[in-house]
Amino acid sequence: MFRNIFLSAALLLVLVSSCTQKKKPSLSGDEPVDVQDFITSFELVKPTYEMADSLLNRKEKDSLLISYKIFTQFIPDTVLFKVFGKNAKPKLYILKRVEVEKQETYLFVKAILAEKKIIYILTFNDDNKFVGSMPLLKLDDNPATLQYCGIDRKYSIYINTTLKKPDGSVSEGKDVYVFNSDVKQFILILTDALDDRIKEVINPIDTLARKNKFSADYTRDKMNIVSVRDGIRPDKINFFIHFDRDKGECTGELKGVATFNSATSAIYRQGGDPCSLQLNFTASSVSINEIEACGSHRGVKCSFDGTYPRKKELKKKVIKKKSSK
Numbered sequence: 001m002f003r004n005i006f007l008s009a010a011l012l013l014v015l016v017s018s019c020t021q022k023k024k025p026s027l028s029g030d031e032p033v034d035v036q037d038f039i040t041s042f043e044l045v046k047p048t049y050e051m052a053d054s055l056l057n058r059k060e061k062d063s064l065l066i067s068y069k070i071f072t073q074f075i076p077d078t079v080l081f082k083v084f085g086k087n088a089k090p091k092l093y094i095l096k097r098v099e100v101e102k103q104e105t106y107l108f109v110k111a112i113l114a115e116k117k118i119i120y121i122l123t124f125n126d127d128n129k130f131v132g133s134m135p136l137l138k139l140d141d142n143p144a145t146l147q148y149c150g151i152d153r154k155y156s157i158y159i160n161t162t163l164k165k166p167d168g169s170v171s172e173g174k175d176v177y178v179f180n181s182d183v184k185q186f187i188l189i190l191t192d193a194l195d196d197r198i199k200e201v202i203n204p205i206d207t208l209a210r211k212n213k214f215s216a217d218y219t220r221d222k223m224n225i226v227s228v229r230d231g232i233r234p235d236k237i238n239f240f241i242h243f244d245r246d247k248g249e250c251t252g253e254l255k256g257v258a259t260f261n262s263a264t265s266a267i268y269r270q271g272g273d274p275c276s277l278q279l280n281f282t283a284s285s286v287s288i289n290e291i292e293a294c295g296s297h298r299g300v301k302c303s304f305d306g307t308y309p310r311k312k313e314l315k316k317k318v319i320k321k322k323s324s325k
Contacts, residue, residue, distance in 0.1 A: 027094065028065040035128045038074055042097035042107050049098055049108075050150030056110065056117040056139040066092040066109070075122060079133045083296065084113050085274030095119070100155050102126055104179060108136075114272055115141075116296075119149065121157060121186075123179055132179060134186045155179075157186060161194050193248075201242045204255060205229045208238055214264075218286045218308035226286050226308045228279075235260045239268070239279065241288065241304060252298025267291075277304055285309050 025033040027041050068089045084090050090113035098106045107122040117139040123132040137149040137159060149159045157177040164170055173194025177186040201223060208229035210216065214237065218226040223244035231237045240255045258266035258279055268277040275294035280287040290304040298304060 026063075027070050028062065028067050030067060030069050032073060033070060035074055035124075038070070039097065039105060039107065039124060039128060042094050045096045045098060047098055047151045047153050047155065049096055050148055051095070051108070051119060051137065053137060053139055053147040055095075056112070056119065056137070060093040060110065064094040066094060068092070071109075075130050075133065079120070079122075080111065081274075083118055083135050083138075084111070084116060085272065088113055088272070088274075090116070090118075098151050098155075104131075104155075104181065106151060106155075106179075116272070121151075123184075125181065131181070132184045132186065134177070156189070163194055201225055203227050203240060205238050205240045212237060214281045214286070216313065217311040219311050220308055224306075224308070226279075226288065228286070231257060237266055237279075239266075241277075243298075243302075243304070243306065245302070250299050250302040252294070252302050252304055254294065254297045254304070283310075 025031070025037045025041070027033065027038065071092050080088060080090060090111040093110040093112075095108035095110055097108070100106075103126060105124045105126075105128075107124070109120045109122060111118045111120060118135050119137040121134050121136045122130065125131050134157075136157070137147055140147070142163075144164045146162045147160070149157070151157050155178070157179070159175045159177075161173045162170055163172075171194055172192070174190070174192040175188060176190035177188055179185075180187045203217070203225070205227055206229075210229050212228075212230050212234070215228050215230050218228070223242070225240075225242055227240040229238045237258050237260070238256075239258055240253075242253045244251045254268075254275070254277070256268050256270060258268040258277070260266045264281045266279045266281075268275070268279070273296070274292055275297055276290075276292035277294065278289040278291055280289065285307055287307045288304045294304055
């Protein structure tokens with residue numbers, strides 16, 4: 001009898017416990033969740049925590065997906081717009097969480113849209129309010145580079161890049177940030193520049209046709225060029241821009257297709273790219289005007305704006321054959 005009473009009590013306890021236990025919310029749906037559930041959905045890890053760029057190509061489980069609606073419930077959508085463009089909705093995935101006792105909580109998120117892949121760090125204060133973010137690592141298309149980022153035991157955020165050069169030597173670069181709660185920003189405290197500067201630009205569209213009257217090279221020097229070649233239709237042109245100013249402190253590069261909107265002006269716009277440029281031609285120069293932010297193609301403090309003189313095309317010498325008598 002006592003055994004039956006004991007078993008009944010144990011069963012009742014299990015039932016009560018299962019009923020009162022809070023179900024873990026899903027971040028992949030549209031139902032609102034509270035901020036505590038949002039934060040604790042990220043697995044807690046202790047620093048040092050490090051991520052390599054190969055993580056950006058890893059296929060994640062659907063259970064780690066964060067819906068855009070849930071994400072923007074706590075983080076302003078402008079965080080994503082700055083990198084992916086206005087109204088863009090990349091796929092967002094949970095990575096890990098690092099906590100500074102009685103201070104900040106850092107969440108690491110992977111964001112993917114087409115070929116653009118980013119690791120973000122998001123910061124919440126001790127009241128669980130969002131206070132800052134930074135794109136931490138962006139996948140590049142250079143097979144010679146290896147990137148990795150992370151947070152160390154002193155809660156410094158670092159981004160490291162190694163570059164294997166054609167001669168077999170290796171160059172390394174590093175940036176270190178700390179979060180400043182007063183200004184709510186990540187502050188750069190150390191930088192070791194990657195020595196990857198080139199001495200002369202290789203023009204990737206040089207061999208294309210140049211029958212259009214504006215198809216030419218417009219140059220200031222070997223490191224600052226605008227190259228224009230014929231497009232697939234008369235109203236389109238291929239272009240390549242590379243600039244390197246202030247001893248490498250301000251650099252940028254963009255290759256694309258522009259469409260003429262007047263007799264002397266062409267516009268670059270491409271789906272998925274927030275960048276927009278206008279190329280204004282004269283008989284002797286081209287002027288570049290950055291219409292919308294092209295931050296993903298240049299340095300933060302730079303601009304594509306500038307005027308480039310047209311380079312005179314060398315005429316090929318025609319060698320006349322001597323007539324034989």
